[in-house]
Amino acid sequence: MSQLADFQNEIYLNGLADVLPGLPTDLTRLAGAAEAKLSATSFGYLAGAAGSEATARANREAFDRWRIVPRMLRDVAERDLSVTVLGTPMPAPVLLAPIGVQSILHPDGELATARAAAATGLTAILSTAASHTMEDVAEAGGDGPRWYQLYWPKDRELAASFLDRAKAAGYTALVVTVDTFTLAWRPRDLDRAYLPFLRGIGVANYFSDPVFQRAVGGPVTDENRQVALLHWIGQFGNPSLTWDDLAWLREQWDGPIALKGIQHADDARRAVDTGMDGVVVSNHGGRQVDGAVASLDALPAVVDAVGGQIGVLFDSGVRTGADVAKALALGADAVLLGRPYAFGLALDGEAGVRHVLRCVLAELELTLALSGHRTVSELSLDFLARA
Ligand SMILES: Cc1cc2nc3c(=O)[nH]c(=O)nc-3n(C[C@H](O)[C@H](O)[C@H](O)COP(=O)(O)O)c2cc1C
Numbered sequence: 001m002s003q004l005a006d007f008q009n010e011i012y013l014n015g016l017a018d019v020l021p022g023l024p025t026d027l028t029r030l031a032g033a034a035e036a037k038l039s040a041t042s043f044g045y046l047a048g049a050a051g052s053e054a055t056a057r058a059n060r061e062a063f064d065r066w067r068i069v070p071r072m073l074r075d076v077a078e079r080d081l082s083v084t085v086l087g088t089p090m091p092a093p094v095l096l097a098p099i100g101v102q103s104i105l106h107p108d109g110e111l112a113t114a115r116a117a118a119a120t121g122l123t124a125i126l127s128t129a130a131s132h133t134m135e136d137v138a139e140a141g142g143d144g145p146r147w148y149q150l151y152w153p154k155d156r157e158l159a160a161s162f163l164d165r166a167k168a169a170g171y172t173a174l175v176v177t178v179d180t181f182t183l184a185w186r187p188r189d190l191d192r193a194y195l196p197f198l199r200g201i202g203v204a205n206y207f208s209d210p211v212f213q214r215a216v217g218g219p220v221t222d223e224n225r226q227v228a229l230l231h232w233i234g235q236f237g238n239p240s241l242t243w244d245d246l247a248w249l250r251e252q253w254d255g256p257i258a259l260k261g262i263q264h265a266d267d268a269r270r271a272v273d274t275g276m277d278g279v280v281v282s283n284h285g286g287r288q289v290d291g292a293v294a295s296l297d298a299l300p301a302v303v304d305a306v307g308g309q310i311g312v313l314f315d316s317g318v319r320t321g322a323d324v325a326k327a328l329a330l331g332a333d334a335v336l337l338g339r340p341y342a343f344g345l346a347l348d349g350e351a352g353v354r355h356v357l358r359c360v361l362a363e364l365e366l367t368l369a370l371s372g373h374r375t376v377s378e379l380s381l382d383f384l385a386r387a
Pocket residue numbers: 045046047059097098099100101127128129130149177260282283284285286287315316317318337338339340
């Protein structure tokens with residue numbers, strides 16, 4: 001039995017209370033459990049999406065339209081799901097998606113997430129909009145692998161400062177989110193007039209930055225706090241960015257760079273042409289363009305367009321190990337897990353995130369083994385049928 005699925009034996013042999021922090025092993029039940037625990041504003045921010053939430057639903061429906069076709073008698077005794085993605089070795093092709101403002105879910109926020117990721121060997125992608133500084137999160141994650149997600153601010157000097165800090169703190173790859181230069185129309189938050197940033201959550205990396213501080217007249221205190229928040233609003237996103245700006249970014253960061261939020265084959269080709277190392281096919285969990293195509297439906301055309309020249313990662317709608325397997329079979333090199341681990345964080349901090357990660361990994365490995373696969377590279381379209 002391999003390490004990833006050993007979690008299953010641990011549960012049966014050691015009993016529930018010892019191994020599970022009272023959390024469901026059916027990961028589709030996490031949202032309901034988290035809703036019972038969180039405030040309406042926090043849960044609304046986490047679970048909510050743009051507009052009528054049609055794209056968020058479509059993300060899930062797209063997974064349901066693919067079914068796995070298991071193969072038998074193929075000797076799956078020795079299994080190895082490890083991969084290397086953008087230079088980072090991983091025990092399985094699963095990363096933790098960048099999720100900002102995690103302290104609305106649990107006081108330890110991104111620190112707990114980094115610890116849980118390190119404990120499972122998975123790579124956590126830290127958001128620019130994190131509620132803890134990238135240096136503190138790096139320290140919490142210790143030797144664990146970590147990537148940095150950039151929200152590219154208007155001021156290039158501030159962007160460069162973020163990248164310098166990320167490099168110094170040991171983040172090895174850069175994920176640049178291109179689909180969120182401003183927040184979309186999000187009714188759950190609008191109805192409650194709730195935005196964590198304006199309550200000072202998710203601004204730690206800005207307020208701690210020397211370039212930002214210079215712009216607001218020094219370290220942020222009660223006195224210049226309002227000025228700092230207004231400066232943050234003005235700085236956060238840059239709607240004027242174009243593909244031409246990527247050359248500047250390439251100069252600032254010598255490690256791998258992936259663009260997150262790609263949904264069109266031509267954009268994927270441009271990512272190749274502009275010297276990017278990867279794309280993340282994503283619609284931000286349906287939180288940006290309501291009515292946008294389901295992320296899984298956008299994946300095959302991007303995989304085709306890229307033709308193996310750069311990495312293709314995927315997110316939006318992944319809830320189970322079987323979902324991960326489907327996205328891999330459709331050509332993703334790795335998958336970002338989003339809301340599920342955030343529900344785990346809300347439910348039980350580091351232990352909750354660790355629980356979710358272990359469930360996903362065990363379920364992924366069992367799904368692949370029971371359908372006749374020893375490694376991820378054996379997966380192909382042959383694995384799937386249309387429902
Ligand atoms: C509460 C919340 C905060 C998020 N914050 C960020 C962020 O700071 N940066 C980013 O690139 N994506 C962010 N995302 C998007 C995720 O990285 C990911 O694309 C999305 O969660 C995938 O959809 P899923 O959760 O439905 O699987 C956020 C998502 C949620 C739910």
